[in-house]
Amino acid sequence: MRLVMDRKxxxxxxxxxxxxxxLIGLFLSAVxxxxxxxxxxxxxxxxxxxxQPVPHGTVMLNPTDTGMSSVTGRIGSDGTFExxxxxxxxxxxxxxxxxxxxDLEPDDPGYEPPRSLIPEQYSNPLDTPLETTVEEQxxxxxxxx
Numbered sequence: 001m002r003l004v005m006d007r008k009x010x011x012x013x014x015x016x017x018x019x020x021x022x023l024i025g026l027f028l029s030a031v032x033x034x035x036x037x038x039x040x041x042x043x044x045x046x047x048x049x050x051x052q053p054v055p056h057g058t059v060m061l062n063p064t065d066t067g068m069s070s071v072t073g074r075i076g077s078d079g080t081f082e083x084x085x086x087x088x089x090x091x092x093x094x095x096x097x098x099x100x101x102x103d104l105e106p107d108d109p110g111y112e113p114p115r116s117l118i119p120e121q122y123s124n125p126l127d128t129p130l131e132t133t134v135e136e137q138x139x140x141x142x143x144x145x
Contacts (some may be wrong), residue, residue: 040084043073043134045141047094049118053079057096057117059143061132062125064089085134092130094122094143118145 043061047054057075065088073083075096097114104111121127122145132141 038084040071040086041134041136041139042082043071043085043132043139043141044080044082045143046079047075047081047096047143047145048079049096049145051144054094054096054118054145055079057094059083059141060093060095061085061090061134062093064091085139087134087136090132090134091125091128092132092141092143093125093128094118094130094145 045059047057047059054075055077059073059075059081061071061083063070063086068086068088071083071085073081075081075094096117098112098117100112100114101110106113116123122130130143132139
């Protein structure tokens with residue numbers, strides 16, 4: 001007795017294999033999602049004061065919707081910052097302070113408490129004139145203080 005097996009040409013097998021891989025890839029993309037799966041979007045920018053980059057400090061996005069959390073980014077030596085935030089309306093707070101001498105305690109002679117290097121209105125949530133809207137995309141926020 002002779003068994004006859006029906007063989008498909010090699011090229012048909014390759015096409016089926018590629019189709020399977022494509023379907024698996026599409027399935028994984030649908031299940032895992034892509035890009036901004038955490039619901040937060042990039043916010044990048046530069047902070048300048050009197051035309052010069054601010055070399056250190058923080059930028060805080062304080063949401064006007066009380067159900068959302070604040071987000072903070074550190075200002076780098078070139079004045080740039082970046083963070084991720086949920087879409088929405090925010091008050092923007094910027095804090096830039098002198099650094100206290102780490103070897104001195106507040107009661108020591110010569111101790112100088114940290115002081116703001118920019119107008120204090122920018123670090124006060126009630127007084128700051130800075131506002132922004134984070135959208136569902138990359139966001140640029142350049143701040144001239």
